Amino acid sequence: MNNSILQAQDTKELLKAVIKLRNCLEDPLANTWQSALNDLEQACKSLPEPPILALMNKIHHLLSPYIENIGLENIPGEIINDCHIYIQKLEEVIAIHVMDPMLTTHDIAQSKPFLLIGLQDKQLTEEIIHQVIYFGYPSLACHSLHEIIQKVDASSTIYSAIILDTEYCKKEDLQTLKELSEKVPIIFISHHHDVASRLFAVQAGGRGYLVSPLEFTNLIEKIDQITTPTSERSPYRILIVEDSRTQAKVIRKHLEKAGMITEILLDPLKINDVLIEFQPDLILLDLYMPQCSGVDLAKVIRQQDMFVGIPIVYLSAEEDVGMQLTAIRGGGDDFLTKPIVPQYMIDAIAARAARSRTLRAEMIMDSLTETLNHTRILEQLELEIARAKRNKTPLSFAMIDIDHFKLINDSHGHPVGDRVIKGLARLLKQRLRRSDSIGRYGGEEFAIILPQTEPETFYAKLDEIRRGFSKLLHRSSDPLIEFSATFSAGLAKFNNQIHSVDEFVQAADKALYEAKAKGRNCIVLDGKSTLLP
Ligand SMILES: Nc1nc2c(ncn2[C@@H]2O[C@H](COP(=O)(O)OP(=O)(O)OP(=O)(O)O)[C@@H](O)[C@H]2O)c(=O)[nH]1
Structure with missing residues (x-):
């Protein structure tokens, strides 16, 4: 034995x-x-x-x-x-x-x-x-x-x-x-x-x-x-779009004191870059700026599917209720009027951001595993590719598939199979960095995006996770029957031979297919990603 x-x-x-x-x-x-x-x-x-x-x-x-x-x-x-x-x-x-x-x-x-x-x-x-x-x-x-x-x-x-x-x-x-x-x-x-x-x-x-x-x-x-614990939840990320640097700094001071992370954008024409880079939970938008109005900028943001779920809150001295309603109709979610008591602003923003996170989580998360759903992980991959290209930083992508999963379902039942999927999701969440993205790509298949990571570096980490998962004992519907499972993985690197999300996914998928063909319970690096074995 x-x-x-x-x-x-x-x-x-x-x-x-x-x-x-x-x-x-x-x-x-x-x-x-x-x-x-x-x-x-x-x-x-x-x-x-x-x-x-x-x-x-x-x-x-x-x-x-x-x-x-x-x-x-x-x-x-x-x-x-x-x-x-x-x-x-x-x-x-x-x-x-x-x-x-x-x-x-x-x-x-x-x-x-x-x-x-x-x-x-x-x-x-x-x-x-x-x-x-x-x-x-x-x-x-x-x-x-x-x-x-x-x-x-x-x-x-x-x-x-x-x-x-x-x-x-x-x-x-x-x-x-x-x-x-x-x-x-x-x-x-x-x-x-x-x-x-x-x-x-x-x-x-x-x-x-x-x-x-x-x-x-x-x-x-x-x-x-x-x-x-609340401290383990990531702080709200608030983008402040404001033409006055002084005003923006005052808002930043209050929000950061309340534990939020902020980014200031003085030039509204750079909005897309900042949205991709900073990925805010909420945009705090000035109504009147020299380059364009806040309402027009909100419309530009709403034109793009990728950003449609981010709440936009106007912060302006505009007191005319008609103007405020026009602003909200143009794609905003709320209107805060200056001057504002700082605590009121903080509470209003935190409440909006919390609600938006809950709603977004329902839209973008897979309910079984609490990882990103299929659509969202691919959207995230698109964002990360854009970011890697712009910053010239490495980007790795992995596809993971539980081996002989049909057999697990057939031997122990579908609910037990679900628990195995959930167990793997949990292990991945525990072992990966907050900046990595984990998504449920399909039934027993996960996709992982690793920004600023060379596949060679991630290989060792993923292999450690693979070994850990294979030692994990799962309980069958009879609590005294236990069994273990394994996974195979394909790993790819974003490089100049890859031109789209589809090609990147295909590269990792091909490597995953090779891992299965090699006998499973192993990881294969896509041939074009590296010369390593
Ligand atoms: N329990 C459970 N099973 C699922 C879920 N989604 C898909 N499946 C099942 O997962 C099984 C996947 O089986 P296959 O794709 O044939 O592959 P496999 O048995 O994992 O074998 P290899 O991938 O070749 O190692 C199918 O029987 C699906 O019905 C799910 O959410 N929960």
């Missing part, structure tokens, strides 16, 4: 033992927790990773004084609670180990905090626990709103989200829920579609409302959204 098969077997046994002990400690009638503890200790020996051993020791230390007592009722509640916390930490470490055996203990320490799951349906709870662990979120099941509140108030653990059944909430709990949601964000799960139920969730401070039967990918996306 090779190493990875051994490791998969060990991890499986360990996970089985952890689940067994957790179940025993949850069931007051179970009197087999001692043997479950023993099994877990044995299983831990086969994977002697420092964090696993440390957590096992803590659980042993807590339970060993009660080893002679049969019934769970002899163990104080706080000891059981602490055990659950260490058990879920253990599940987290195992989950991360399953997801990526190459991660170090330091990476594990940096991993995400826990979720609390309060759902009436036991089977759904189990399924969610398995699914969220797969995506790096360990979780703890609770059986009432009261238990959740107790856990949040008593534990030193910082919970990152609560997944809560509306069946656990009564009308009179509204205030309690509001207070709870201020401490930990709540995602409500409900059987009810009606507005009154949704309104209750909003009034309770809910950050999400998902209706059963639950689509797991939606739940994971919601959790991802909530648990990503």
Whole structure:
């Protein structure tokens, strides 16, 4: 047996033992927790990773004084609670180990905090626990709103989200829920579609409302959204088009103080270059400029499909409402009148930019993987080609395709196939730079754009990702069956033999085809890109 098969077997046994002990400690009638503890200790020996051993020791230390007592009722509640916390930490470490055996203990320490799951349906709870662990979120099941509140108030653990059944909430709990949601964000799960139920969730401070039967990918996306710290989200990029340098600098000062990134454009005739280069979330446009009016410039921007989604907000001293309406009709989205209180300007711009990002994300993102969709990745490629040509910088493009994906679907089912696709997307997002663009080109095929990168440099990185992905264990619909998958990739460099987006895609696609022909699970560099093997 090779190493990875051994490791998969060990991890499986360990996970089985952890689940067994957790179940025993949850069931007051179970009197087999001692043997479950023993099994877990044995299983831990086969994977002697420092964090696993440390957590096992803590659980042993807590339970060993009660080893002679049969019934769970002899163990104080706080000891059981602490055990659950260490058990879920253990599940987290195992989950991360399953997801990526190459991660170090330091990476594990940096991993995400826990979720609390309060759902009436036991089977759904189990399924969610398995699914969220797969995506790096360990979780703890609770059986009432009261238990959740107790856990949040008593534990030193910082919970990152609560997944809560509306069946656990009564009308009179509204205030309690509001207070709870201020401490930990709540995602409500409900059987009810009606507005009154949704309104209750909003009034309770809910950050999400998902209706059963639950689509797991939606739940994971919601959790991802909530648990990503604001500081990790990229700041809004605001383009200030203004003929007065002094005015522009004052606006810049206020927006940058509020954490936004700005670019000033004094010459409106250079708008296209700046839009390609800076890629703003919003354009703040002066109405009267010597070269052209703001309204005309807005019309020019709107003529071009590539820029049609960027919101345009006028900032002008024009007080005539008729003129303001004409400006908005000409392609603007909002009108802010000078002089303006800086905080009002910041709030108005941030709200517009946030809404536009959400709308754009829906238009341009693939909903399963939260990477760019097919159309958008090609548009981005066009922008990056223009940028590379102008700045004379290198540009690489890769096509990645999961191997024998039909077989994965056929053996484990379509939803499991979806999870494999999502797992690869997540790995790519984790390992690539923010400036790289990742798109879902087709079913199990991804496209990656790497600005300012030579393919030779990216080859090593992509190969590391390829090796990591092949070690990742995926869980089948039966949680105890695991399997691994591989991908093949074709890599191409933009050069003077390539004249269009289509040719660039074809070059990477041809290399991908060669990688498949070579036996898969490898990367091929397009012959014209480089002389490297
Ligand atoms: N689960 C899932 N399957 C998909 C999705 N989109 C496409 N597929 C399936 O992916 C499979 C792709 O199979 P093929 O293109 O024949 O190739 P393959 O089996 O991956 O084999 P090679 O690419 O030659 O290694 C087809 O069965 C599609 O139905 C999706 O979004 N989710």
